[in-house]
Amino acid sequence: MSMSDAQIVVRDLRKEFRVHQRAAGLLAATRSLFRRPTTIVKAVDGISFSLARGERVGFLGPNGAGKTTTLKTLAGLLHPTSGEVRVDGHVPQKREVRFLEKVTLVMGQKQQLLWDLPPVETFELNRAVYEVPRTRFEKTVRELSELLELGDLVKKPTRELSLGERMKCELIAALIHEPKVLFLDEPTIGLDVAMQVAVREFVRRYNQEHEATLILTSHYMDDVAALCPRVLVIDKGVLSYDGALDELVRRVRPEKRVVLRFSRAVERGDLDALGKIVEHAGERAVIDVPQQDLGARVSRALETLPVIDLEVTSAPLEEVMSELFARTRKERAEHAR
Numbered sequence: 086m087s088m089s090d091a092q093i094v095v096r097d098l099r100k101e102f103r104v105h106q107r108a109a110g111l112l113a114a115t116r117s118l119f120r121r122p123t124t125i126v127k128a129v130d131g132i133s134f135s136l137a138r139g140e141r142v143g144f145l146g147p148n149g150a151g152k153t154t155t156l157k158t159l160a161g162l163l164h165p166t167s168g169e170v171r172v173d174g175h176v177p178q179k180r181e182v183r184f185l186e187k188v189t190l191v192m193g194q195k196q197q198l199l200w201d202l203p204p205v206e207t208f209e210l211n212r213a214v215y216e217v218p219r220t221r222f223e224k225t226v227r228e229l230s231e232l233l234e235l236g237d238l239v240k241k242p243t244r245e246l247s248l249g250e251r252m253k254c255e256l257i258a259a260l261i262h263e264p265k266v267l268f269l270d271e272p273t274i275g276l277d278v279a280m281q282v283a284v285r286e287f288v289r290r291y292n293q294e295h296e297a298t299l300i301l302t303s304h305y306m307d308d309v310a311a312l313c314p315r316v317l318v319i320d321k322g323v324l325s326y327d328g329a330l331d332e333l334v335r336r337v338r339p340e341k342r343v344v345l346r347f348s349r350a351v352e353r354g355d356l357d358a359l360g361k362i363v364e365h366a367g368e369r370a371v372i373d374v375p376q377q378d379l380g381a382r383v384s385r386a387l388e389t390l391p392v393i394d395l396e397v398t399s400a401p402l403e404e405v406m407s408e409l410f411a412r413t414r415k416e417r418a419e420h421a422r
């Protein structure tokens with residue numbers, strides 16, 4: 086994809102925050118009223134990427150990596166310290182009406198629904214703000230409520246809804262104006278597994294039906310695996326990977342995970358030759374085996390051990406990601422020395 090075809094373009098984006106240090110003690114506090122020491126936090130430290138229309142990209146990184154800051158900048162809520170950002174040809178920070186009509190930012194940790202009123206009232210408010218024609222509005226609300234199986238819940242006061250029901254209504258409120266670009270920051274946080282799946286499927290359908298572009302952050306790797314073929318990995322404001330999720334997993338963890346069950350307890354020493362032992366408790370063992378040796382090692386296990394059950398899996402994505410983040414930190418620490 087050339088930069089000119091891209092719908093979202095980010096070039097060398099930096100965002101710094103100036104933070105006042107809080108000194109302890111009354112005297113220090115009084116003094117700091119006049120001369121407050123400040124430090125600079127480099128939340129985003131020179132990142133570049135671009136997205137084509139309709140793409141779904143996951144934004145991964147540990148806490149404080151700079152994900153929310155990047156999304157807020159793309160949505161026009163924060164001004165970049167330097168660098169360039171374009172979303173469908175617009176400079177987000179100008180917050181032009183035509184730009185605002187095209188985008189939405191959903192933050193799982195914040196809500197826009199009015200607490201004491203039913204969600205439909207917030208939908209109505211957004212209809213007015215975005216000047217959505219009545220018939221289109223009604224069609225959208227009906228379709229989205231059906232997709233999310235909300236029924237008449239949208240007419241109950243928000244405070245009476247469960248977390249999952251509220252999150253679904255948040256999504257509808259954010260989509261009343263049928264945006265083409267979705268920035269979703271932890272949209273499934275706090276939801277149970279069934280609800281996560283429902284929201285995920287809904288987002289997927291919206292993406293397909295509207296050819297909407299999507300950037301998603303989530304601590305639930307299942308969300309990312311289900312929705313985002315491509316991922317960006319950010320740590321300490323710097324991008325360390327931009328590419329296919331599968332490829333990332335292969336790079337970080339070229340091993341397959343083999344779960345073995347035996348008809349009787351097996352000695353640890355008998356397992357050593359198979360690979361890296363992740364777990365071992367007598368009649369059960371979990372072993373990481375290099376991908377290229379998988380066939381040979383599995384045959385060996387079957388020949389030499391009383392195997393009654395064998396399953397080949399991959400390490401959970403959560404584990405792969407925390408290993409990646411730990412590695413990046415370590416490399417950077419060594420680099421800094």
Ligand SMILES: Nc1ncnc2c1ncn2[C@@H]1O[C@H](COP(=O)(O)OP(=O)(O)OP(=O)(O)O)[C@@H](O)[C@H]1O
Nearest residue numbers: 102104126128146147148149150151152153154155
């Ligand atoms: N308004 C602000 N003022 C000062 N520092 C900020 C501000 N917003 C964010 N930061 C700092 O910038 C860094 C990046 O924060 P950001 O919220 O973008 O991270 P994140 O990747 O979204 O993290 P998480 O996964 O925890 O939500 C953090 O060190 C954070 O403390």
